[in-house]
């Protein structure tokens with residue numbers, strides 16, 4: 001992989017892992033045959049592992065087809081995406097005009113998604129019940145809509161990578177002994193009122209978390225190492241009881257309520273049984 005050194009996430013994504021990358025990478029093996037990231041989002045962990053040349057092959061997937069299309073278009077026609085982005089203007093009218101469009105080509109769709117992510121409110125991805133992107137215009141100071149050097153590094157990084165738009169379970173079934181998987185699902189809510197399920201039109205509720213915990217355990221049976229991120233709640237503690245757990249204190253996004261400021265605890269779970277587990281020199285809590 002030539003020139004993957006400094007590739008950074010193209011998209012700002014809710015739950016992006018840029019600040020936790022080191023802790024996550026420390027739990028993954030030094031050399032991985034095929035690396036799987038089935039909830040890829042902004043792909044911060046993939047870019048960090050690519051920089052360190054930690055895997056031979058990679059499979060990135062997500063159930064958001066517009067997100068996966070961005071990576072596919074950058075992989076197959078980065079010049080086309082750059083040209084399309086250069087034509088777009090940053091003002092409110094242009095934003096709403098493009099938000100209402102349904103481009104037909106993969107390249108135009110990718111440019112639209114990148115543009116809306118850079119210029120919409122807080123980089124959010126949110127759709128209404130009929131699947132229409134509905135994030136309002138964001139007031140940014142001179143946003144970089146087309147970061148050409150980084151787009152080219154990302155395209156280089158994605159060469160040969162398998163990109164799939166699918167549910168996590170079918171992707172995990174492809175993994176074999178010697179492979180590794182990083183799972184970063186939409187988090188279990190910290191409270192009943194905090195259910196954040198607006199990544200796409202399918203909510204990721206308790207049943208989905210139970211299905212994921214089963215997949216996590218099945219991977220261990222097949223000798224596939226898996227690391228999973230989630231919030232630290234009574235439900236996640238129950239779902240992952242018995243596995244090796246590392247707790248991280250993570251700064252919270254700015255909150256207007258003083259009681260909701262300050263760090264919050266998150267779980268990093270490794271699918272190795274708790275006692276005696278040691279991977280990549282990381283200190284495991286249990």
Ligand SMILES: C[S@@+](CC[C@H](N)C(=O)[O-])C[C@H]1O[C@@H](n2cnc3c(N)ncnc32)[C@H](O)[C@@H]1O
Pocket residue numbers: 013014015016017018038039040041042043044045061062063064067166167168169184185186187199200204
């Ligand atoms: C927390 S985000 C991932 C953040 C990402 N790791 C990053 O660094 O930006 C969760 C992702 O899971 C995806 N998702 C939700 N349900 C899914 C499912 N059933 N299968 C696969 N992906 C899913 C969402 O589209 C979203 O991109």
